[in-house]
Amino acid sequence: MTTTLTQSGSDGERPARSTMKDVAQLAGVSVKTVSRVVNGEPGASAVVRERVLRAAERLDYRHNLGASTLRRKDARSGIVGALLQDVGNSFSAGLLRALEDTLRPSGLSVLAASLDEEPERERDIVSDLVARRADGLVLMPASHRHEYLLSERRAGLPLVFVDRRPHGVDCDSVTIDNHLGADLATAHLIAGGHRRIAMLSDLHEIETAQERIAGYRAALDKAHLRFDPELLVHSVRSEDEAARVIAGLLGTADPPTAFVTGRNIITIGAVRALRAADVSRTVALVGFDDFPLADLIEPALTVIRQDVRRIGTEVGRILLDRLAGDSSPPQHVVLEPTLVRRGSGEIPPPA
Template identity: 85%
Template sequence: MTTTLTQSGGDQDRPARSTMKDVAQLAGVSVKTVSRVVNGEPGASVEVRERVLQAADRLDYRHNLGASTLRRKDARSGIVGALLQDLGNSFSAGLLRALEDSLRESGLSVLAASLDEEPDRERGMVADLVARRADGLVLMPASHRHEYLISEQRVGLPLVFVDRKPHGVDCDSVTVDNRRGAAMATAHLIAGGHRRIAMLSDLEEIETAQERIAGYRSALEEASLDFDPALLVPSVRGEQEASTVVTNLLALPDPPTAFVTGRNILTVGAVRALRSAGLSHQVALVGFDDFPMADLVEPALTVIRQDVQRIGTEVGRILLERLAGDRSAPKHLVLAPSLICRGSGEIARG
């Protein structure tokens, strides 16, 4: 189960819920017996257990997991926090689903939230999840330094970074070789005869964006092509801005004949701009990150695919190992991306 986490607001009046005492009174048993039944503990007969459950159902009783957590020796809440950048983006959404699937059989629920590249929001959400006694934390950080998590690590909270590496704290991470992926995209376009290759990238301070820019530049250098600063546009944040940037680049006296887009939402903006200019079949495009319906546009999109299913599964596996008592050195798993050729990246220089 996945629940979206929002930071706490003000108190609101609400009807009082039934308590264990109410259930005990209706079932004609002690509060301790009700506690045994709702917590799945032994010590109650089948007949008593059924009577308690029927009373709880009649009273719409809901067990207070937070209260029982405080009483349990292992202090487990059954909740894992997942703080990703944008749950509305197909990459974060796919990763979250894979994580949820990997944890479900162990009885763990995922409490998720979007960080939107806001470090203060990250710290607030982490504090909220710690207060809720989350069993573990999956973090795609917005902040650049993570020493503030040392105290949580010290008390045994499992921490797994995803997509971005930890800095200032040594903990588990699952990332993709972003530099290699961007180099693959650029080299693929160079192999098609392109020499004027533009790149649109995310915020410059984001580590993944830095790595993808480095990969783009290394491929140009490897092919002995001069780097033109006018063809690299960093800090492009959305689809509309990407569309505008591509339109402006196409208006240069010596325009690019191919594009590398450093994020799926930027790819969508580039597709719109090329279609508006009537250049979808003349200008090549390779996007970083696959997304739904990328194979249905015309021409179908060539992309650098991150295996989101595997990323989420590996994160879940590491987290479960830590919860089971694994105290080995932090694991830093780096997965290789793959080039998916569909047509847009195979357009040769005109």
């Protein structure tokens, strides 16, 4: 019943995957009946269904979902694409887990990819997922304009932007108030007596980075503190770069007494630099984004926390509603971050 294929360059043979025809022959039913059973369609009795499933198990049959999707125009692939900046980052990893936990009970799997701030890579992966008939897309875009998604939006493909808002196409989105978060961080340091507060930020072209810089400057303005452009460093992209920037600022004639870091990777670099300079207990630090073990650092890290689990859950909820037929206007959910005091942000300036 099972055919064999000879591997090129090998004297051995390996069994090919079992087919519906193999299952039908073993179960004593038609191929159409097997198709009904594996696709969960009505039309087969409980006895016949059990016989087919036993035959499929005995033959190690694996249903080709992609082929079924091509044959049935109304079928879903069961896949949601999640295009994030870096799936290795703790923020993205936490978001993916929450998204998966929300979608999995409905039979949906998440296929994730990293964009690395590359707009062309974003378009290529979106095109690939659309060609594979993904049921929906979650997008943390690298591109700044998103008109290229208009045709998919018109076709009814559920699109949910996360962390960054859509521009040029009106889609659902889940973001946090980045301006508020940076304002909270800076104001907290000001309330602790600091006047020389530096900020390290991500690429200036990124919308979230712009909002966090604006929040930092707003807090300075409210406290009537002069903005010093030498204390704002943007386009910091790695831990090593962050550490070099921190070391350079600490070596100036009038060094900052506190730092706000605009991303968890930058924060990790800052922690290492402060420790290397032996000032981790005398220079204050507030990081944007929480991450694992941040509470075990000495001193424990004060952070602006995004509720990553809630973000992922909200994205999943919206997707499920759209897949269930919700055609209401796009939702733009904005969540508030919170200040978590642990010690590093409560260090006072030198007397």
